[in-house]
Amino acid sequence: xxISVLLNLLxxxxxxxxxxxxxxxxxxxxxxxxxxAISYYCNYPEATKExxxxxxxxxxxxxxxxxxKPDFVIISxxxxxxxxxxxxKLKINYIAFNPESVYEILTVIDSIGxxxxxxxxxxFVVDSLKNVLKDLKPLPSKPKVYIELSENPIYTVGxxxxxxxxxxxxxxxxxxxxxxxxxxxxxxxxxxxxxxEIILLxxxxxxxxxxxxxxxxxxxxxxxxxNIFALNPDQFTRPGPRVFGATLKLNxxxxxxx
Numbered sequence: 260x261x262i263s264v265l266l267n268l269l270x271x272x273x274x275x276x277x278x279x280x281x282x283x284x285x286x287x288x289x290x291x292x293x294x295x296a297i298s299y300y301c302n303y304p305e306a307t308k309e310x311x312x313x314x315x316x317x318x319x320x321x322x323x324x325x326x327x328k329p330d331f332v333i334i335s336x337x338x339x340x341x342x343x344x345x346x347x348k349l350k351i352n353y354i355a356f357n358p359e360s361v362y363e364i365l366t367v368i369d370s371i372g373x374x375x376x377x378x379x380x381x382x383f384v385v386d387s388l389k390n391v392l393k394d395l396k397p398l399p400s401k402p403k404v405y406i407e408l409s410e411n412p413i414y415t416v417g418x419x420x421x422x423x424x425x426x427x428x429x430x431x432x433x434x435x436x437x438x439x440x441x442x443x444x445x446x447x448x449x450x451x452x453x454x455x456e457i458i459l460l461x462x463x464x465x466x467x468x469x470x471x472x473x474x475x476x477x478x479x480x481x482x483x484x485x486n487i488f489a490l491n492p493d494q495f496t497r498p499g500p501r502v503f504g505a506t507l508k509l510n511x512x513x514x515x516x517x
Contacts, residue, residue: 280499405455
């Protein structure tokens with residue numbers, strides 16, 4: 260009886276999600292009816308086009324949010340630290356998620372399942388995503404991988420980013436895995452020196468040909484072998500459910516290169 264009452268209370272919660280990866284989880288759990296609104300950047304799955312929008316990630320429309328009277332606004336830290344401060348000032352309840360590893364994404368899915376009364380569905384999804392990783396195939400050696408998140412300025416990932424973990428799970432080695440930070444801007448000289456065998460471009464409109472023609476890059480093994488790949492950035496850079504399929508996709512891509 261007590262469990263039933265608690266479940267009904269949970270089902271009555273309503274949310275505004277300012278985090279694209281978390282919005283994806285709501286839809287995957289068939290809990291999208293709990294979402295009152297989402298951000299402009301919440302664009303997956305296709306059904307998000309029908310949802311009410313309350314602004315972008317860093318500058319949401321607080322008046323719209325207040326008018327919706329959500330039980331919680333979902334944010335991600337530390338990226339939305341200023342949003343958190345504003346929500347506090349406005350006395351709007353919020354929940355912050357910040358998965359720092361692939362497996363922490365599963366914890367977020369479990370949490371959303373509990374918050375929306377979709378516990379069994381969340382358990383099924385978590386088990387299914389774990390099984391995706393079981394299909395990863397070992398590689399004969401770890402190819403050196405350079406990950407580029409933007410070209411102007413050039414940005415890449417260090418050891419603390421979950422994207423680094425994607426590369427490791429897929430069987431590769433991030434050329435900047437010795438850097439303890441998550442994201443930073445390296446010099447082109449340093450990139451060339453580290454001589455990656457694979458280059459992954461994870462940003463919109465990335466052009467492998469243009470990258471291969473950068474000054475001094477012709478000596479890089481990946482450039483010589485034409486192993487420069489522009490991949491769907493949303494799949495690889497959003498810490499959500501699609502990361503697991505992205506990891507499997509990268510594993511197969513790395514296999515095909517050697």
